[in-house]
Amino acid sequence: MTSFDSSPTLTAWRALLAVAVVFVMLATTGWTAVRQQRSDEPREIALVSWAQGRIAGHALPDIASPPYRLAHFFATLTAGQQTALADTYPLLVGNMNGAPVTLRYRANRQALKEARVIEQRRMHDTRLSPGGRHEALRRMERFRSMLAKDRQILAFDPSGKGHAAEVFGDLDRASRVSVVVPGVDTNLLTLERSGRAFSAPVGMAHALYAAERAARPGTRTAVIAWADYTSPAGIGVDAALGRLARAGAVRLNALVDVLPGTSRISLFCHSYGSVLCGVAAQGLPSRVTDIAVAGSPGMRVERAEQLDTGARVWATRDRDDWIQDVPYLAFGGIGHGADPVDPEFGARIMSARGAIGHSGYFEPGTESLSNFAAIGVGAYESVSCASGDGACHSGISGERNT
Numbered sequence: 001m002t003s004f005d006s007s008p009t010l011t012a013w014r015a016l017l018a019v020a021v022v023f024v025m026l027a028t029t030g031w032t033a034v035r036q037q038r039s040d041e042p043r044e045i046a047l048v049s050w051a052q053g054r055i056a057g058h059a060l061p062d063i064a065s066p067p068y069r070l071a072h073f074f075a076t077l078t079a080g081q082q083t084a085l086a087d088t089y090p091l092l093v094g095n096m097n098g099a100p101v102t103l104r105y106r107a108n109r110q111a112l113k114e115a116r117v118i119e120q121r122r123m124h125d126t127r128l129s130p131g132g133r134h135e136a137l138r139r140m141e142r143f144r145s146m147l148a149k150d151r152q153i154l155a156f157d158p159s160g161k162g163h164a165a166e167v168f169g170d171l172d173r174a175s176r177v178s179v180v181v182p183g184v185d186t187n188l189l190t191l192e193r194s195g196r197a198f199s200a201p202v203g204m205a206h207a208l209y210a211a212e213r214a215a216r217p218g219t220r221t222a223v224i225a226w227a228d229y230t231s232p233a234g235i236g237v238d239a240a241l242g243r244l245a246r247a248g249a250v251r252l253n254a255l256v257d258v259l260p261g262t263s264r265i266s267l268f269c270h271s272y273g274s275v276l277c278g279v280a281a282q283g284l285p286s287r288v289t290d291i292a293v294a295g296s297p298g299m300r301v302e303r304a305e306q307l308d309t310g311a312r313v314w315a316t317r318d319r320d321d322w323i324q325d326v327p328y329l330a331f332g333g334i335g336h337g338a339d340p341v342d343p344e345f346g347a348r349i350m351s352a353r354g355a356i357g358h359s360g361y362f363e364p365g366t367e368s369l370s371n372f373a374a375i376g377v378g379a380y381e382s383v384s385c386a387s388g389d390g391a392c393h394s395g396i397s398g399e400r401n402t
Contacts, residue, residue, distance in 0.1 A: 042114070043159055046091050053089075055081055063092060067258040070098030086110065095155050095228075097258045101171050108153040115158040116143040142188055155228045162188030163229065165255075166202055168209040169222030176221045177263045178212065178376040180205045180362075181252065183271025183295075184239055186231040199359035201225040207362045208268065211373035219377045222263075226255065232272055239272055240334050242279065242300055249280035257285060266290040266376050267311075270361060271323065274299055275336050281307040290314060290375050294352070294361040294368060295323045298336025304346035312396070314375060315340035315347035316368050316386065318355040341386070348392035351384040 053060045061073045074082060082100070086093045086107035093099050094107035122128060122136035139158070146153055146164070155165035171177065182201045190200060197203035205225035212221045229248030232238035256265060265288045269277035277291055278299025284291075291307075292314040293299065304313045317324060328339040340347050354366035361368040367384050374382040385392035 042118070043091050043157070046089050050089055050092055055085065060085075063096075065098075067098035067254065070096055071258065074099055074103070090114065091157070094153070095157060097254050101154065101167075101260055104154055105152050105167075108156040109147065111156050111158075112143050112147050112153065115156075116140055116147070118158075119143065138189055142191065145192070154224065157228075158188065160230075163227060164188055164191055165228045166191075166205065166225045167222055168205055168225075170220065171222045171224075172260050174220045174222035174261070174263045176212070176219055176377055177259055177265045178205075178208055178221070178223045178372075179226050179252075179256070179265065179267050180208060180223065181226055181267060181269040181273035181277055182231070183273045184232045185234060186227045186229075188227075191225075191227055196359065198362045198364070201227045204268075204270070204362040207364055207369060208372055208376065211364070211369050212376045215370075215373040215379055215382065216377040221377060223376070224255075226252065228255070229276065239297075242275065242333070242336065245272070245275040245279045245300070248276040249283070252276060252280045253283045256288060262287065264289045264378070266292065268372050268376075269293045269296070271295045271358065272297065274340070278307060278336070281309040281311070284309055284311060286310055289378075292316070292350070292372060292375055293340050293347075294355075294372075295321050295358050296336075296340045297323055297326050298328055298330070298338060299340055300330065300337050302338045302345075304340075313340075313347045314350055314371075314383075314392070315345070316350040316352040316355075316361070316371065317341045318352045318357060318360065318368070320356060321358045323358055348383075348394075349386040350392055351386045351388075353384070 047063060050060055050063055055077070061070060082103050083106070086103050087110055090107040090111035094104050094111050096104070119136045119140035123133050123140060125133065128136070152167040153164060154167050155163060157163040180201060182204065186201060192202035193200040198207050202225045205223045209221065209223040212223065229251050230244055232244055238244055259265065267277050267288065267290070269291065274293035274296035275298065277293065278301060281291060288311045290312045291309065294316050296315060296317070299307065301307055307313060327335060328337065329335045330337045338345050341349050343349065350368070350371045352361060352366070352368040355361045355363060355368040360366065363369060371383045374380065380393060380396045383392060
């Protein structure tokens with residue numbers, strides 16, 4: 001681990017290196033932000049219909065209403081009326097913060113069925129290139145997988161490369177909720193993988209849920225695989241900037257603000273996901289007790305205290321993770337600030353023993369996953385510190401009341 005050096009000479013050299021890296025990215029990957037996306041026609045049609053819709057003689061609320069107002073609206077409806085809305089407007093209700101969780105699951109199952117039919121048609125559309133028809137096949141297979149029995153899809157949007165979120169456990173009854181925030185190249189087709197399963201959002205969340213249940217079987221826990229934001233495509237310009245992190249932070253805060261009950265919440269943020277969590281930190285509610293980052297390129301601050309959050313901040317990095325070679329600085333909007341595993345940053349530094357490389361932090365049997373599980377269930381005394389001397393436990397006396 002490299003110690004922080006703030007000398008002007010070193011900072012200047014790092015700035016020059018960052019600029020050089022960006023020019024290389026531009027030359028080799030292009031501006032990823034302007035890539036064409038597919039039409040969002042089904043959602044646009046649903047939005048127009050919702051704006052004109054009525055139920056029980058009353059107009060439907062503005063889709064952009066604050067979540068607490070939407071929650072109040074659904075609370076005034078009968079179960080039958082709620083179901084009717086979910087079945088009529090699945091793409092909207094399934095992604096509506098404020099709608100009951102189980103209603104969102106129902107709506108997203110319907111939306112997935114409809115999206116699967118669309119992709120089945122596209123598979124045989126001769127106007128598409130062979131590559132386009134193959135992508136339609138892959139999307140259709142993904143949607144079929146997501147429709148498997150008992151899967152709880154909390155968010156689903158098939159437009160563009162797509163967004164989704166999946167829940168493991170009983171979100172309504174959980175006393176502890178963990179949210180896994182993944183990094184670059186997160187979309188519907190990378191939501192889960194058959195090979196290297198624990199490097200994909202669903203595999204990460206599934207592994208964490210199992211580890212939490214093993215750590216404290218009596219704790220009611222739920223884990224969310226949160227792939228519900230537009231992430232950078234590869235290690236290009238977008239990955240070096242904060243624009244997508246800022247947009248994603250708005251979506252993450254909107255989710256966390258309306259999670260049901262009074263559960264305590266922990267965020268587990270990997271790679272570019274840690275940039276997003278750093279941006280979101282200031283707006284998080286007090287029930288978010290912990291933010292843990294792994295393989296982080298920075299959190300867009302120089303010190304943990306600048307995150308302006310009451311949550312504990314944890315950081316870990318494997319010794320073989322290539323992310324340690326990025327320039328940890330911010331210059332002209334490029335870069336994400338200081339290294340979170342630098343002691344001067346002020347995070348609680350955990351062991352990542354057993355995690356091989358940048359994508360191995362959620363692999364079963366690793367100390368990184370065991371540490372995440374301990375944090376998720378509030379068993380802080382079980383966290384293995386990177387220094388081996390218990391320094392990351394400093395100031396923690398049991399579970400914090402929130």
